Amino acid sequence: MHTRPLHSFASSSFRYFSLICLWLLVWWAARLLEYQPYISLWYPPAGLSLATFILIGRRGFLPILAATLCAGMWMYLEQSQPPPLGTQLWNSLILGSAHTLAYAIGGFYFHATIGKWELHQAPQRVLSFLSIIILTTLLGTWSGLTGFYLIGGMSADNIASSWLLWWIGDLAGALVLTPFFILVLSRIWDYDSSWLRPLTVKRSHMPLWQHLWHRKLFIMIAIVGLVITSDYYYNHPAVAYFIFFVSLPQMWIVFTESLERTLVSLAIISLVIALWFGFYGVDEHALTYQFALCVIAANAYFGLSVPSLLQQNRDLEQQTRIDNLTQVASRAHFFKLAERQLQGRRDSDFPLALVVFDLDAFKAINDQYGHLVGDQALVLAAQTIRALIRQSDLLGRFGGDEFLLLLHDQDLQQAHETVDRLRQSLPAVATPKGSVQLYASFGIVEISHNETLQDALQRADSALLQAKRKGRNQVVS
Numbered sequence: 001m002h003t004r005p006l007h008s009f010a011s012s013s014f015r016y017f018s019l020i021c022l023w024l025l026v027w028w029a030a031r032l033l034e035y036q037p038y039i040s041l042w043y044p045p046a047g048l049s050l051a052t053f054i055l056i057g058r059r060g061f062l063p064i065l066a067a068t069l070c071a072g073m074w075m076y077l078e079q080s081q082p083p084p085l086g087t088q089l090w091n092s093l094i095l096g097s098a099h100t101l102a103y104a105i106g107g108f109y110f111h112a113t114i115g116k117w118e119l120h121q122a123p124q125r126v127l128s129f130l131s132i133i134i135l136t137t138l139l140g141t142w143s144g145l146t147g148f149y150l151i152g153g154m155s156a157d158n159i160a161s162s163w164l165l166w167w168i169g170d171l172a173g174a175l176v177l178t179p180f181f182i183l184v185l186s187r188i189w190d191y192d193s194s195w196l197r198p199l200t201v202k203r204s205h206m207p208l209w210q211h212l213w214h215r216k217l218f219i220m221i222a223i224v225g226l227v228i229t230s231d232y233y234y235n236h237p238a239v240a241y242f243i244f245f246v247s248l249p250q251m252w253i254v255f256t257e258s259l260e261r262t263l264v265s266l267a268i269i270s271l272v273i274a275l276w277f278g279f280y281g282v283d284e285h286a287l288t289y290q291f292a293l294c295v296i297a298a299n300a301y302f303g304l305s306v307p308s309l310l311q312q313n314r315d316l317e318q319q320t321r322i323d324n325l326t327q328v329a330s331r332a333h334f335f336k337l338a339e340r341q342l343q344g345r346r347d348s349d350f351p352l353a354l355v356v357f358d359l360d361a362f363k364a365i366n367d368q369y370g371h372l373v374g375d376q377a378l379v380l381a382a383q384t385i386r387a388l389i390r391q392s393d394l395l396g397r398f399g400g401d402e403f404l405l406l407l408h409d410q411d412l413q414q415a416h417e418t419v420d421r422l423r424q425s426l427p428a429v430a431t432p433k434g435s436v437q438l439y440a441s442f443g444i445v446e447i448s449h450n451e452t453l454q455d456a457l458q459r460a461d462s463a464l465l466q467a468k469r470k471g472r473n474q475v476v477s
C-alpha cells in the first residue's frame with residue numbers, strides 16, 4: 001500500500017497553515033480600510049483566493065474554507081453580545097462556503113479553459129483572464145450577500161443598496177492582486193506558473209529609461225499622494241479623477257520592466273491608494289478610486305502582452321532574413337541590403353557587380369542520391385562561397401539551387417576574376433557512393449549608374465543562361 005511520506009505531509013500542512021495566515025492577514029488589511037459596513041476600497045482576499053485555486057486547484061479548498069471560517073469567528077469575537085457558539089460556527093460556515101465556492105468555481109474554470117499559452121495568444125488570454133475575474137467576483141458578491149441574508153446579517157434593502165460597492169471592491173482586489181499572488185505563491189512554494197511565460201519575455205530590447213524602477217514607482221506614489229491630498233482639501237469629484245493619471249507611469253513600468261516588477265508595482269500602488277484614502281477618509285469618492293484601480297490593472301495586463309508580441313515580431317523578422325537551409329541571406333533580405341548598397345553609391349562612387357549562379361546538374365544529384373544529399377550540396381556550396389568572399393560582399397539564396405552574389409567595389413573585370421576563383425573552389429559532396437564534385441554556372445554584370453536592381457538581375461540571368469548553353473561550369477560576364 002502506498003503511504004504518504006511524513007515529511008511531505010508536514011510540508012503541505014505547513015503550506016496550508018501559512019496560506020491561512022496570509023489570507024487572514026490580507027483580510028485584516030481589507031477590514032482596516034472599510035469605508036462602509038463590509039465594504040472596503042479593495043478586497044485583497046478575493047485576489048488571494050482566486051490565485052490559490054488557479055495555482056493548486058481543489059487542494060486550495062480546505063485552507064481557504066478554514067481561513068474564511070476563522071474570519072467569520074473573528075468578527076463575532078469583536079461583538080459585545082455574540083450569539084451562542086453553535087450559531088457562530090454555523091453562520092461562519094455559511095459565509096465561508098459562499099466565498100470559497102464562488103472563487104473555487106472561477107479558479108477551476110480558469111484551469112480548464114486557459115491551458116498553455118502561446119506567445120501570439122497573449123492578448124486573448126488576458127481578455128479571458130479579465131472576464132473570469134469579473135464574473136467570479138460577481139458570483140462571489142452574490143453568494144456572499146446571499147450568505148449574509150441567510151444568517152440575518154443584512155436586510156434585502158441593505159443588499160440592494162450595497163451590492164455594487166461590494167462587487168467593485170472585490171473586483172479591484174481580485175483584478176489588481178490575483179496575478180501578484182500567483183507570482184508570490186508560485187515563487188515561495190514552487191508551484192507551476194509556466195503558463196505566464198508568454199508575458200515574461202526579456203525586455204532587453206527596450207533600453208529606454210531602464211533601471212529607474214524606483215523613480216518610476218516614486219512618481220506613481222507621488223501622484224497618488226497629490227491627488228488624494230487635493231481631493232481631501234478641495235473635496236470636488238473632478239479632483240479624484242486625476243488618479244487615472246497613475247496609469248501613465250504604470251504603463252512606463254509595463255513597457256520597460258519585468259513582469260514581476262509590473263505586478264509588484266500594481267500591488268504597491270493599490271495599497272498606497274487604499275492607505276492614503278483611509279488616512280484622509282475621502283469616502284465620497286471611493287468609487288472613482290476603485291474604478292481607477294480596476295482600469296489601471298486591466299491596462300497593465302494588456303500592456304504586458306505588447307512586449308511579448310514585439311519580441312515575437314522580431315523573432316519572425318529574423319527568421320525571414322536568413323535562408324533556413326543554407327544560412328545565407330534570404331531572397332527578400334538580399335534585395336533589401338542590395339538596394340541599400342545601390343543607394344549608398346549615390347553619395348560615393350564605387351563599382352558594384354551582381355552575380356547569379358546555379359549549380360549544374362543538381363537535379364541529377366537529387367535523383368541519384370536523394371534530397372538529403374542534395375540539401376547537403378546546397379549547404380556546402382553556400383558555406384564555401386561565403387567563406388571565400390569579403391565581409392562587404394553579400395550572398396543570398398534566390399531559390400532552389402540558384403544563388404545571388406553582390407560584389408562590393410569590383411568592376412566587371414575584377415568580378416570575373418573573383419568569380420572564376422569561386423567556381424574552381426566549389427567542393428565535392430559526400431554521397432553513399434563516394435564523393436561527387438559540385439559545379440556551377442555563373443552570370444555576372446556590373447550594375448551601371450541609374451540601372452535598377454531588377455534590370456541588372458535580368459541581364460545577369462541572361463548571362464547565366466549563356467553560361468549554361470555554352471556547356472555549364474562557366475563564367476559569362
Ligand SMILES: Nc1nc2c(ncn2[C@@H]2O[C@H](COP(=O)(O)OP(=O)(O)OP(=O)(O)O)[C@@H](O)[C@H]2O)c(=O)[nH]1
Nearest residue numbers: 358359360361362363364366371372374375400401
Ligand atoms: N535537395 C534540394 N533540392 C532542391 C531544393 N530546392 C530545389 N531543389 C531541386 O533542385 C533542382 C533544380 O534543378 P534545375 O536547376 O532546374 O536543374 P539542374 O539539374 O540543376 O540543371 P541545370 O541547372 O540546367 O544545370 C530541382 O530538382 C528541384 O527539385 C532544396 O531546397 N533541396
